[in-house]
Amino acid sequence: MTVEPLAASTSETAKLRETGGPLLQTENLTIRFGGLTALDNVNVAVARGQVRAIIGPNGAGKSTFFNCVTGVLRPSSGRVLLNGNDIAGLPPDRISQKGIARSYQITNLLPNATVLENVRIAAQSRRHRWSMVTHYRSYRDIVDKAEAALSAVGLLGKAYELAANLSHGEQRTLEIAVAMATDPQLLCLDEPTAGMSAAETRETVALVRRIAEHLTILIVEHDMEVVMGLANRITVLHYGRVLAEGTPSEIQQNPRVLEVYLKT
C-alpha cells in the first residue's frame, strides 16, 4: 500500500522534531577551487530554532559555506542534510523550494522593479507560478503576503518605489523581506548589516531577533557586537576549517580564536 512509506516518513520527521535533530547539518563538507581548499571537512549542525553565527577573518570561507548550502556551488565532497535529507548538489531553485532562503553579502535585487514587486515575485514562487492567463495583480493572496513581508521589515511605505532608489540600508532590509517571502525554514543572512549606519544596524538586529522567534537562522557577520547579541552558538572558520564552536562566551574566551582575531 502506498500509505505505508508516507506514514513512515511523517513519523520520521516527527521523531526528528521530538529529538530536536538538527535542521541543517553538514558532514565533511569540502570544496576546492583549483589548488585552494576553500572548505575543508566542515561539520556544522544547526538545531531547529537556533541562531547560529559563522565568523572568521576575510577569505575564511563563510560566503562559500552559504553558497554550498544554497546550491550556488556544488561541493567537491561531503553532504549537506536538511531535515536529514541530502541536498548537496541540488540547484538553488530546488533548495529554495525545500525551505532554505538567503540574503546576499552584495545586494542582489531586481533594481528596476518596485520594492513590492521584488517581494511579490518571491512570494509567487510558492503558488500560481506557472499561471499564464490571469493578471498577476488579481492573485490577492500573493500581494497580501508580499505586503505582510514588507510590513514586517518596515518597508511597506516604500512599496511603490524602485528598488534601485532605496538607500543602501533599505536595500539590505529588502533582501531580508525577499528571503522571508519564500516561507523558509532556514534563513541564511550573509553580512546583513554590512555598510549600515549604527542606527540601521540596531534596527536590523531587532528585526533579526523578531524573525528568530519563529525561524532558524544562520548568519555571517563581522560586527562582533551584533554576533554576540544575536547568536546562541558560534562557529569560527579559519582557512576553510572549523577552528572552534561554542556559545558566545566560550568563543570570546577561546585562546585560538583570540589569536586569529588579534593577528588580523
Added chain:
Amino acid sequence: MRDRQPLVFWTGFAIIVALLIASPLVLPPFWARFVTEILIWGLLAMSSDILIGYTGMVSFGHSAFFGLGMYGAAFVLLETKPPSLWAALAAGLLAAAAAAAFVAYFSTRLREIYFAITTLIFSQIFYIVIFTWTELTGGENGLTFSRPALAIPGLFSLRFTPMVLHWFVLAIVVLSYLLLRRITQSPFGMVLQSIRENEARTRAIGYPIERYKMVAVMLSGLFAGLAGVLYALQNQFAAPNFVFFVLSGEVVIYNVIGGIGTLVGPILGAAFFLLLREGLSRFFTEYYLIPVGLMFIAMVIFMPQGLLGFARRWLNR
C-alpha cells in the same frame, strides 16, 4: 493617474484597430496589401519580443519557426482536397512548436551570445534541410499552392479575397496581441521579466530558470509559426529564403527600432522598416540597404528605447 491610463490605452487601441479595419476600404490595393503584410511581420516581431524584450534572450532562430509555420501550412494545403484552412493552421503551428521545442531543449542552458549563436545555428540547419530536401520542399523553388476558403463546415464559406484576408489577418494579430499582452502580465510573464533583470536571483527564490526559458522559446516559436502560416496564406507560396537567418536578423532590427519589451513597439518597428525600405528602394534601387543601415545606426544612438519609447517620452513632456 492610475485610473486614467487604461482608458487612454483602450481608446488608442480601439482607434488603431478601427483604422486597420477600414484600411482595405480606403487604400489603393497595393498599399492595402502592404498593410496586411506589415501586420504579419509585426506578429513575427512581437513573437520575438517575448524573448528579446521580456526574457532578455536574443533569438536568431525566428526565421526557422516562421519558415516551419509556412511549410507546415503549405504541405497541408497541397495534400488536402479541398485545401483546409484549419488543418493548415494546425499543421503550421505544430511544425513551428516542434522546431521550437527542439531548439529550446538545446539552447536554453546557454546564455547571452551563446544562446543567440545556438539559435542561429539551428535555424541554419533547418534552412539547409529545407533547401536540399527537394522532393518534399521543392528545394530552391519552394512550394506553390492555392488558397483555401475561410470556412466552417456546415456554417459558412467565404472566398479569401484580399479584403477578407486582411480582416482575417487583422483578427488573428489583434487576438495574438491581447493574448501575449496578458501573458506578459501574468505570474509566468513576471517570472520572465525577473529572469531578464537578474537570473541568479530569480533562481535563488525558487524558479527553475531553464524550464521557464524553454516555455518562453516555445511560446515565442508558436506565434512566429502563426505568422508563417499567415504569410503562406497571403502569398500562396513557401520559399527557403524565409528560413534563412537574414530574416531573423531583420526581426531583431524591428524590435530594436520599435522598442523592445512593449509588444506594440516591434509592430511599429516592422512598419517603419518596411515603409523605409519601400520608399528608399525606389530612389536607391539595390543600394537601399546603405541608407537603411545608416538610419538604423542613428536610431540606436539617438533613440535607444526605440520609436515607442521615444514617442512615450515626447508625449509625457
